[in-house]
Structure formats: structure tokens, C-alpha cells
Amino acid sequence: MEILLIRHGESEADILNVHEGRADFLLTERGRQQVRLMAERVQSEFPPQIIFGSTLKRAQETAAVLAETVRCPVEYLPELQERDNGKQAGLPYAEGNLKYPMPDLPHLAIEDGETWFQFRMRAESVLSHLFHRCEGHYDRIAIVSHGGMISALLQSFLRMPATNVVWFESSDTAIHLLEKVEPQRVVKALNDTTHLRDLD
Template sequence: MELIFVRHGETDLNFNKKYQGRIDTSLNQEGINQAKQLKDKLKNFKIDKVYTSPLKRTKETLEILLGDNQENISIYEEIRIQEIDFGYWDAVSYDKVMLGYEKEYEDFLRDYKNFTFPGGESFRDFYKRCVEFLLDIVDPKSSERVLIATHGGVIRVFLCHMLGLSKDMFYNFSVKQGCYTRILVYEGINLIEEINK
């Protein structure tokens, strides 16, 4: 089995360094350009199946990426691969969160693995749902090439889980917008072929 993880293209919230979880934003022009470049990078890969987050930014990226091929591929919306719910921090700049939620931000830095975003989701619940999704779809005996259009945080969970790493490694991965990561799945081993391409 082959998995291709795609992070959506840039949005205005990304550009302005604001938290972006469940808030449903569209790609900006740079994000559209990134999706077009991604289409070119993946043009020689035959995709058998697609899973996508239901959020606009991933679906817009996917629409550009697949183009006219959408009718020939099974596409499934999957709520478990939405970005983490940042709650009250959604659409707020990193700087304003540090000032306006000083205690909570300190708690987050001290122990993000046991943190619940104010008005949002806990990291544990987020991590659990992403892993459950992977366990449901991964089949080492399959010859399918599956593309998953999702978010940076979700891809970090996938990488930690598939490489047998602890949650402590979550922030050790940089997942770039409008890029893909490709993993080959065998019995007993998950092989990273490409990352942030």
C-alpha cells in the first residue's frame, strides 16, 4: 500500500500567523498556486482512492490537484482528519494568544500532550481520532495508492504513529503547506519515500 499525505495550500490565516483549526477558510492566491504546483508534482501518480478533511481549504486543494480526474476516483470525506479544534484560539494570532491566554499558553508549552484548548479539543482526543482513522484504512496487503488531503497537525500524528514514535516527537516534524509526503506500507515496516515534496 502507498499513502500520500497532502497538506492544504496557504490561507490568509496561515499567512498572518493565526491559529487555524476548525474555522472554515478558503485558500488564498498563494495557496491556489501551491495546489497547482502540487498537481504538477503528482501528475504521474495514479491515485486509487482519496480521503479528505471536510474543511474548505483541503477540499479546494484537492479540487485543483485532481482536476478532471475527480469523476474517476472514489473520494471520501472523513471528519476524523479535520485539524484540531483550537476553540477560542481559532483565527487569533499567535502573539495575541500568548498575551490574552497567558496561563493557558504556559500550560500548553509545559505539557501539550495533556492540554485542552479553551473551548476546543484536547490533544489526546485529537491524536486518538487521527490514529483510529489510520488503523481503519491501512492494509499492508493492499496494492492501492491512497491520497489523504488534510492538515499539518494531522500529518504530524500520522508520521509519529507510522514511524513508531511517541507523542513527544509531534513538534519535531515540519509539514509544509501545499506539499506531499509519501509512505510505502509493508508488513512490519513503513518506509518514507518522500517528505515535504
């Protein structure tokens, strides 16, 4: 089974230079252009049979456009939301970093937020759930989510330890293509944004 991991398009938080995380911003007009280009490429090269999306607005809109373009069902799962950054969400970068810095230790959380261990376990759990549900029923699925969650999903897919120093970058509407053929787990593409090359 192939798995497409897709990040949402540019959001209003990117323009405002604020911490996003659980702050629920919409896509910008540029973000919507990015999403249309991504959806056209996915339809042409690797259309999924079902899409699972985060319930945050920027990912919901991205997943909805993709589903309409490739003409397949979409389901929204709160487990695919970005890491809960608590009181940091929505604050300007400088203010958020000063008042609520991200803890260095994986068992600690920003106030009212989520620890790294909790976040990684959420990624492990939702990936395991989707594998159990989809294997044998679909040849290709898509997951539309956020940069932090996609990095955690990739770590989980590759069976990396819960504590590590690896970060998988995801640009706006980046596509990561994976394949699960037990006992192998294959990475076919990472952070692919060639569909955006002609966007000004």
C-alpha cells in the same frame, strides 16, 4: 500500499497572521496556484486511486483540485481536520498566545479545544480505519490534510510513542510519500515541495 500525505495550499489565515486550527479559511490565489502545481506533479509521478480529505475549506478545495486532476474519487472525513485549538482559532497570533496559550502537558487542552492525547488518538484511529478499508483494494491512496494532523499521522505511521518531542514539518502543498509493506513501514519522501520551485 503507498500513502501520500499532502498539506493544503496557502490559506487566508497565513496572510492575516492569525491562528488557524479549526478556523475555516479559504485558500489564497497563491494557494490555488500551489495546489495546481502539486496536482500536476502527483498526476505525473504518483497518482492515487482514491483521495481522503479534511472537511475544512482549505483542505477540501485542495483535495477537490487533486481529484479532478488525477480523475479519481474523493471522500471528506471530519477526522482529518486540524487539531481543535478552541478559542485560539481565528485570533491574531499575539492575542491568541496571550489569552489561550497552548498547554505544555498532553492531557490539557486550550479552552473549548482538544488535548494532544485526543488529537493523537484521532490520528491513530483514522489511519487504522483507512488501512483496514484500503489495504488489498488500492495500491496508492492520498490523504489531504493539515500540518498538525500530518505530523500526528506520521508519528502514528512510525509507531512513535504518544508523548514525544518530534514534529514533522509540512510546507504549503508539501508531499510526504510512505509505503506500508508489513512488517515494514517505509518513508520514501518527507516535506517535498519541488513542484513549487518555479513559483514566484
